[in-house]
Amino acid sequence: MRFSKIVKNIHLYLGLSCGILASVSGLTGAMYVWQPEITATLNPELLKVDAITNISEETLLKTSLTLYENQKDSVAKIFLPYREQQTISVIYTNDKTLYYHPENGRILGQKSASIAFFENLLNIHRTLGIPKIGKYVVGGSAVLFFVFLLTSGLFLWWKKYKFNFKKGIKIKWKRNRKRFNYDVHKTLGILFFLPLLLMAFSGAYFTYVTYYKEGFKLMDRVTEITPTEEMVKMGDTLDINYLLENPDKHYALRAIYFPQNSNEGYQFRFIKNRFIGPGLRKTKELKLDQNGRVISITSFDSDPLSEQIAAQMYPIHIGEITGFLGRILVFVSGFIPVILFITGLRFYYFSKQKVNNRR
Incomplete structure (x- = not known):
């Protein structure tokens, strides 16, 4: 019980802090997915x-x-x-x-201005537009997002719905605001768990290239080139x-x-x-x-295999490795962090309101 409470607090407070950065990264990334088509059409x-x-x-x-x-x-x-x-x-x-x-x-x-716009958008996506330390802020938040925030959410969902998966992914539309808000949060969180995990993992690569490549080297013994x-x-x-x-x-x-x-x-x-x-x-x-x-x-x-894997971080991150459908999935997934942040913030508000009413 105590462990579950710790996990719940980690999920809550990381969501309220790291969730803001994840929302910015998600929205700018979703916009950038269609950069090739948009810039070619405009120019x-x-x-x-x-x-x-x-x-x-x-x-x-x-x-x-x-x-x-x-x-x-x-x-x-x-x-x-x-x-x-x-x-x-x-x-x-x-x-x-x-x-x-x-x-x-x-x-x-x-x-043109439109080409420059997408270059600036990519800079915001990767560094928030902050020189020198910006990429570490974004990369660090991505690590926290996939190591702690997503995994803690998965743990809480599994603990509650492991014997009733259907209930765990169902949204009841005719419910009070608090229950509906919770349904949206837990359903979108579990349905987009894997895409968000891959996007966060591959996104952190661009900040911590050296560490990723050192980790990938463990796989170099798997095959000979x-x-x-x-x-x-x-x-x-x-x-x-x-x-x-x-x-x-x-x-x-x-x-x-x-x-x-x-x-x-x-x-x-x-x-x-x-x-x-x-x-x-x-x-x-x-x-x-x-x-x-x-x-x-x-x-x-x-x-070596480690370098071949590293070369796939960009197409994985932007969904191009699986073609047009992969890009659509990444585009949709880019909006999920901001929805999770808003619903999580509302859930926190409802919880505080309930405590205050009891007092």
């Missing part, structure tokens, strides 16, 4: 081109190389077609972003011209990051499939120092 002149599938990888790389050679030192990043973006975007050292046609390099325009033949190897000396004139055999280039100071090198990010679809997210990354020497190369096909 067709910047993000869409006719028959993108007919433009070869060689053409995309050639256009990127031409854009780089024409502007060189002023270029900070180049993003090739990926997800909703079918064009090439260049971010300059002055933070200005311009979009170019992937086939002929014609300038299409600069970043057969290395694939790579175009380049550690210690090779390359230049950007070579990489853009020789497409990778297995992956599509999606981004190039150029050094901005003496401590940085070149970074090339690749993806198996350029556009959104269900299934595993397969990536590759190549890093060069400022002299063009290969200092790091990773690939999904040859990575």
Whole structure:
């Protein structure tokens, strides 16, 4: 009895505090689920081109190389077609972003307000817009949410309804306010327990990447990975011209990051499939120092199991790993924390009111 009361208090007070942050994360995440479709619809002149599938990888790389050679030192990043973006975007050292046609390099325009809005929305989702410590506030609340808040709620539900599951997921609509409020809280809590658990677990990954990867390494003994033949190897000396004139055999280039100071090198990010679809997210990354020497190369096909699992945290978090239905589930689930917070707050109010009436 005493243990149950402790669990109940943990659930109550974490819900009243951590629940606010979970609500903000849930609502901003739900909005961001449809970011690709919304931004592409609002910015067709910047993000869409006719028959993108007919433009070869060689053409995309050639256009990127031409854009780089024409502007060189002023270029900070180049993003090739990926997800909703079918064009090439260049971010300059002055933070200005311009979009170019992937086939002929014609300038299409600069970043719009709607694109910037979703970038800011993602920043709020991940950091609350608070520099430096914001990501730890969000990541910490996500850990508390899935380790204590959800599990304590599951324990309380199981203790009460383990012999009557039907009653545990049923909402009686014709009840007094207090009972109806409780029914909504316990029913939505148990029905969305697993989606919320996965979303919170995968969301905390983006704050505690190092710890997650160390934990995932426990699974590296489960299977052996057969290395694939790579175009380049550690210690090779390359230049950007070579990489853009020789497409990778297995992956599509999606981004190039150029050094901005003496401590940085070149970074090339690749993806198996350029556009959104269900299934595993397969990536590759190549890093060069400022002299063009290969200092790091990773690939999904040859990575250990721990790295392969880590690569799935984003598609799991946003639901894309299971396709359109998964994204709908994540979208709906994003509204559940705020409903649970409101109903929990009302339940707390009703309980206090009952105590005061007795007094």
